[in-house]
Amino acid sequence: MTWLAWRQVRTQLLVTGVALAVLAGYLLLLGTQIRAGHHDAVASGSALREFQSRFQGRVYLLDALLLVTPALFGMFWGAPLVARELETGTHRLVWNQSVSRHRWLVVRLAVGCAAAAAVTGLFSLLLTWAASPYDAVAADRFTALLFGTRNLAPVAYTCCAVVLGALIGLLLRRTVPAMALTALLFAAVQVAVPTVVRPHLGTPVHASQPMTADVIRNLSFLGAQADVEGLSAPNAWVVSNSKLLTADGRTVDLDRYHGCLSGQFDVMAQCVAALDLHVDVAYHPGGSYWRFQWLESLLFLASAFALAGVALWRIRVA
Template sequence: MIWLSWRQFRGQAIVALVALGVTSAALITLGTTIRQDPYVRCTENCASLAAEFQDKWVNLLYFVDAGLLVLPVLIGIFWGAPLVAREWEAGTHRLVWNQSVTRARWLTVKLLVVGAGCVAVSSVFSLLLTWAASPYDEVAGDRFTRLLFGVRNLAPVGYAVFAFTLGACLGLLLRRTVRTMALAGLVLIVVQILVPTLLRPHYLTPENRAVPMTAEVVANLRFLGSDADISGLTVPGAMVVSTSRILGPSGGLVDLDRYHACVSRSPETAPACIAALGAHVDVAYHPASRYWLFQLLELALYLVAAALLATVSALRLRRGGQ
């Protein structure tokens, strides 16, 4: 069964190996080039170089991050979805079952063989990207943000295993390859949206702190609302879960008349004006010290979900017909 599963998978594996080789070479080149930047070799008075360093690499690294974010979806569509559905469409599963191979063994071997490939590919991609981007991540302090958390270290491996198992499970239920690929892609995109926004912020109870509205903080916000609501506040190295409206020194809502007068000023003078109000916001956040714990929790979440999907597939196969 192992040899047969490999024979059926070898075409996809060859394509993956070629893509992995090309991408690995590109990531190694990227990481080496980043490490040759003047900022990385700077030892003192590096603030201006740090800002230039971030501006230089941020867009390219976000583009590469998007590539790893798409990888599990591609695995679910092109590796997971056809794994069982294609067998059903071609009727080749009957040939295997008639040769004393049980249904459970047939499914288990297929999941393990291709699943091992998923782990290998996603691990190499994640390892190389994490290494290549580490000088930038150290400066930016944003690897715990919702966008980057899922494309560094352990989380991408768990998501790849889940994506593959989901595709295989849907293929067993639908038994049509194209239909399964479409549904798997849709579900995985939804999961990519829901996990960072609804689940990840609540793995643990967030900590709380008051962040003063200094001129620098205000200038870096993405949005200042007329009712003193904001967005885009960051805490270095942390995952921000929520922020309050802008509060005054007494803890109540900031004086809106004075606040409106500041907001109506030019973008150059408004931050200093708001800072002069002595305002702050209450922030719920997960500190940087929780990063690796959250990585392990997310890996466990995806692996448990994958195990449940594999169990559902096994039960469905046992009860299903030919």
């Protein structure tokens, strides 16, 4: 049964293997270039921003490719896994032999998940290695794009996507609609988890952040009502922050604050900093990164097992 399952995905494996070999060669080349560029930037002492901008486009493009890889496996490997058999009627040949429906589905899911996870894992391993000097300079590995494309998380995403696709194919019994729905649902999951679930996988640390001129210059938004957006810290994940507060914890006097919001941005930053303000911040420190990786990976793997359980229950009446 396992041998048959491997034979049924051999064409997919061959095409994916060729694509992965080409991608691996490029990642090895890119990793060498990034390390050479980082060495030169550190040696010069003042070119880290230029180093980051030089490789940002290529790293982001690879991040985007890896981020959609689990959904692609769910569409093209998971959705047809059962739907194609039901659509063409070939499932009857297997189920009328000595192999039970449950065993047939378990083997198909195990082989599909193992192969897809191996491909995604190698992609993630090579990208994590290649981009590691860049990531160290960027210091933002908690962002949705980087967190979902490094280390363990992509492998767990892929297993979940493949099982989700198989379950949807089993329910719809049509390959193309199952592929479309798998892509749609898993895209929704990839948006919902970083914004709704991930912040609650750990208890944030609370602190006070003085609003110096340098901090203000790096904000993405400074509003007329003393709102602050885009506050960041190296390798940390800021999940919330207050409005601009005075030393005694009250919201800044808006008349004094508005008096600074004119002229050049650098002058404005200096003026606001002179008001001796701070914000209260809730954040996850960089040291909790691996805890989040493990917890989110276990969450997706548990979801994959739960979806597989539903599929095993449903296939009894397929």
